[in-house]
Amino acid sequence: MNRSWARRGLAAHFALPAGFAALLVVGATAAGLGGRLPATGVLILAGLVVYAGAAVAEPLAAAALGLIGWLTVTGFSRPPYAQLRMTGPVAARAALVLAGCVLLGVGTGLLVREVVPWFRLGSMRGDQPGGLSLAGLGGRRQAAGVLLAVAGLPLLTVVLVAARPHLDLTDDLLIYLVAVVTIAVVGGFWPALLAALTASLALNWYFTKPLHTLTIAEPRNLLALLLFVTVAVTVSSVVHLAARRQVQAARSAGEAASLLELAQTVLGGADTPTAVLDHLTTSWGGRAELAEQVRDQWVSVAVSGTAPDDAASMHVPVNDSVALIVSGQPRPLPGRLLDGFAAQVGAALDRDRLRTQAAQAEALAEGNRMRTALLAAVSHDLRTPLASIKASVSTLRQTDVVWTAADEQALLATIEDGADRLDALIGNLLDMSRLATGSLQPFLRPTSVEEVAPAALLGLAPASSVRMAVPDDLPLVRTDPVLLERVLANLFANALAHSPEGRPPALHAYPAGDTVLLEVADHGSGVADEFKLRMFEPFERLGERASGTGVGLGLAVAKGFLAAMGGSIVATDTPGGGLTVQVLLPVAAAPAASSTPAEQ
Numbered sequence: 001m002n003r004s005w006a007r008r009g010l011a012a013h014f015a016l017p018a019g020f021a022a023l024l025v026v027g028a029t030a031a032g033l034g035g036r037l038p039a040t041g042v043l044i045l046a047g048l049v050v051y052a053g054a055a056v057a058e059p060l061a062a063a064a065l066g067l068i069g070w071l072t073v074t075g076f077s078r079p080p081y082a083q084l085r086m087t088g089p090v091a092a093r094a095a096l097v098l099a100g101c102v103l104l105g106v107g108t109g110l111l112v113r114e115v116v117p118w119f120r121l122g123s124m125r126g127d128q129p130g131g132l133s134l135a136g137l138g139g140r141r142q143a144a145g146v147l148l149a150v151a152g153l154p155l156l157t158v159v160l161v162a163a164r165p166h167l168d169l170t171d172d173l174l175i176y177l178v179a180v181v182t183i184a185v186v187g188g189f190w191p192a193l194l195a196a197l198t199a200s201l202a203l204n205w206y207f208t209k210p211l212h213t214l215t216i217a218e219p220r221n222l223l224a225l226l227l228f229v230t231v232a233v234t235v236s237s238v239v240h241l242a243a244r245r246q247v248q249a250a251r252s253a254g255e256a257a258s259l260l261e262l263a264q265t266v267l268g269g270a271d272t273p274t275a276v277l278d279h280l281t282t283s284w285g286g287r288a289e290l291a292e293q294v295r296d297q298w299v300s301v302a303v304s305g306t307a308p309d310d311a312a313s314m315h316v317p318v319n320d321s322v323a324l325i326v327s328g329q330p331r332p333l334p335g336r337l338l339d340g341f342a343a344q345v346g347a348a349l350d351r352d353r354l355r356t357q358a359a360q361a362e363a364l365a366e367g368n369r370m371r372t373a374l375l376a377a378v379s380h381d382l383r384t385p386l387a388s389i390k391a392s393v394s395t396l397r398q399t400d401v402v403w404t405a406a407d408e409q410a411l412l413a414t415i416e417d418g419a420d421r422l423d424a425l426i427g428n429l430l431d432m433s434r435l436a437t438g439s440l441q442p443f444l445r446p447t448s449v450e451e452v453a454p455a456a457l458l459g460l461a462p463a464s465s466v467r468m469a470v471p472d473d474l475p476l477v478r479t480d481p482v483l484l485e486r487v488l489a490n491l492f493a494n495a496l497a498h499s500p501e502g503r504p505p506a507l508h509a510y511p512a513g514d515t516v517l518l519e520v521a522d523h524g525s526g527v528a529d530e531f532k533l534r535m536f537e538p539f540e541r542l543g544e545r546a547s548g549t550g551v552g553l554g555l556a557v558a559k560g561f562l563a564a565m566g567g568s569i570v571a572t573d574t575p576g577g578g579l580t581v582q583v584l585l586p587v588a589a590a591p592a593a594s595s596t597p598a599e600q
Contacts, residue, residue, distance in 0.1 A: 009109050012064065013189040013237040015057030019065045020233050022049045024226045027076035039077035039090055046073050046094075047101045054105025055112070064193065066102040070094050145187010149195040153179065157202045164207065172207045173228045177235070184236035185243060192236030200229045251334065272352050273302035276345040281305030286328035290345055293321045301349065314338070318346035385418035385425075392418075424493070427486075442480035442565050446588035449474060449509050449518065452481050456488035466492050466520075467506040474509050477516050477585040483561045484585075490554035491520040491581050498524035498579070515584045523578040532571040555581075 009015075026045045030037045050069040054062035073094040156179055160172055176199040184192035203225060205212060277288040287307035291298045307313075307328025316324040316338055324342040326333065333341075392411040396403070403411070450470045457466055477484075488507075495505035505522040527535060536559045555569075562569050567585045574580045 009058045009113065010056045010061070012058060012061035012193075013240050015053055015061045016064060016068075016189075016193065017230070017234045017237050019049060019053035019057070019061075020068055021230045022053075023065075023068055023072040024230055027072045028226055030076040035079055039073075042077050043073050043094055043097055047097055050098050051101040051105040051108075054102045055109040057109075059106050062102050062106050066098045069098045069101075073098070142187045142191060145183050145191030146194065148186055149183050149191050149198065152183070153195060153198050153202065157206060161206055169203075169207055169224060172203060173224060176203060177228065177232055180232040181235055181239055184239040188243060189236055189240035192240065193233060196229055196232035196236060199232065200225060203228065271348045273345050273349045274304060276341065276348050277302055277304035280326070280341050280345075284329050284331070284333055286311070286326060286330070288341075289325045290318075290349065291323050291325055293323075298323075302345075316342040318342050318349075322346055322349065385421040389415050389418040389422075440560070440564050442483055442561075444478050444480055444565060446476040447479050447481045447484060448476055449484075449516065452484050453488055453507055456485045457492060460489065460493060460496065464492070464496050465504045466495070467504055469506065470509045471511075475511055475516060476588040478588040479565045479567065479585050480561075483565060487558040487561050487583070488518075488520070490558045491583075494554050494581075495520050495522040495524075495579075498522050500524060511587075512584070514587050516587060518583040518585070519580050520583075521574045521578060521580040523574060523576065526573055526577055526579050527571060535571060536569065558583075 023046060026042060026049065029045075030042045046069040050062075050066050053065045057065065070091075074091045077090050077094075153176075156175070160167065160175065180192055180195045180199055183195040208225065273290050277290060280288045281304045285305070287303070287305040289303045290301045292301050293299075301322075305328070311328040313325050313327035314333075316326070318324055324338075324345055326338065392414045395401075396408065396411050450472075453468055453470060457464060492505065492507075499505050499522040503523045505520060508519045508521070510517045510519075536555045559569050562583060562585075565585070567583060569584075570582050572580045572582060
């Protein structure tokens with residue numbers, strides 16, 4: 001429970017109607033007894049009511065209750081009743097005694113509410129969720145209510161005085177009651193209380209016989225006036241509560257809308273701490289900062305918005321080491337809304353860090369997978385050509401055997417083939433490492449496929465044969481010719497490795513709108529549809545194509561190079577059996593025509 005408001009006691013719009021009604025009962029009792037209740041008895045009863053009300057009410061209400069008690073004592077201590085006597089020993093003694101009752105009651109209430117927590121009446125104020133009332137309306141509305149009471153009631157009195165021959169006291173009471181209720185709707189309880197007291201005095205002075213005195217001749221008129229004041233104050237309290245409920249509903253609707261927008265921001269994917277703080281400052285202005293305590297120092301994690309250097313700040317703890325700091329807002333943020341923002345920004349920080357950790361773990365797992373695959377490649381695929389080279393060299397160096405020229409040529413050919421295989425494998429490994437580290441920087445320029453394709457074939461085995469069908473009018477493509485040569489070389493090597501004897505693979509090129517389509521087709525056993533995507537992954541060697549001699553990097557390197565150059569690659573079936581790899585490359589823009597005029 002908030003101690004600051006718990007010490008204030010019962011709200012005025014609860015305490016004053018009850019206290020005012022009790023004081024009016026005291027006055028009516030004194031008048032009804034016809035003098036048998038002495039002035040001292042009236043003062044004692046009024047003092048008890050004021051003391052009890054001051055003990056349970058907020059201080060401002062206690063002061064108003066003391067004033068009403070003083071008016072009751074001065075008006076009902078002796079006949080003629082309801083005539084205010086603001087001077088004399090009775091008025092002075094009543095002022096002194098009732099002021100003491102107010103101070104003693106306020107002190108007693110503060111002490112009791114401090115010592116006995118369960119006695120606190122703060123929950124009746126409604127300043128927190130679940131309370132029965134709310135704090136007063138805004139200053140502008142209260143000022144408008146006071147202005148309406150000060151200006152409107154005298155004008156209404158003039159009109160009613162002019163119409164007095166046509167109206168009776170009951171009509172005047174109802175009209176004044178409507179005016180008091182209107183003022184309560186506009187300005188809240190305190191202006192309505194002022195209007196009720198002013199209206200009661202005007203009714204007494206102008207409309208209750210004898211006129212132009214505060215004396216009331218007929219008891220029924222006194223009862224009517226007492227009931228008017230009681231009903232006016234009570235209705236003003238009810239209207240005040242209804243108006244405050246409307247304000248509370250509007251504020252709650254605004255908070256709910258702001259929280260809904262925040263939830264939509266988070267659910268929409270913008271769930272970083274900065275995005276949450278941006279939403280806060282966009283909706284409420286000012287500056288918002290998320291700070292974390294690291295080694296006894298507060299370190300900024302995310303910041304949004306601006307605020308003056310001298311703006312007051314509010315710290316809202318998110319957890320033991322993280323806090324939300326807001327400052328410079330044009331209007332204060334509601335506590336519940338601020339707690340909601342703090343919870344969301346704390347959760348966003350946790351999710352952001354979890355995403356970072358997950359990305360790091362994924363990168364570590366991918367690195368481990370690459371290292372494991374590389375180790376497997378080194379242990380088998382790289383050792384195979386090394387073993388053949390080592391065996392051939394050892395054979396040539398034997399001194400006890402005389403080799404014919406044909407044998408030497410065969411051994412040298414084995415050595416050369418093994419070296420070529422090693423060169424291709426190591427080249428693919430290096431290319432894959434460049435792709436993995438993001439260090440590949442292609443140099444894109446207009447390139448002719450007709451020139452690059454034959455160069456790609458030169459790096460393969462001398463007996464390699466690929467049929468090429470490239471139209472003469474094929475547009476230039478925007479690519480890196482060196483990288484494209486490596487892509488085609490890998491595709492040719494893959495197609496040659498899986499082509500049956502007598503049916504070499506083929507390269508076909510077609511213009512396709514703003515792109516050029518290259519197709520490398522073989523007539524081998526093909527690849528099942530479920531493996532057509534996996535075949536482009538690093539170190540992926542499908543069981544259906546296990547006859548290959550590489551480490552499963554050729555197609556992965558080709559895909560990585562093409563992605564870096566703005567191209568794409570897919571695998572389809574060759575009509576009649578086999579595999580066709582399709583490559584799409586963007587067409588190079590035509591050079592701008594020269595605008596320089598020809599020399600005369």
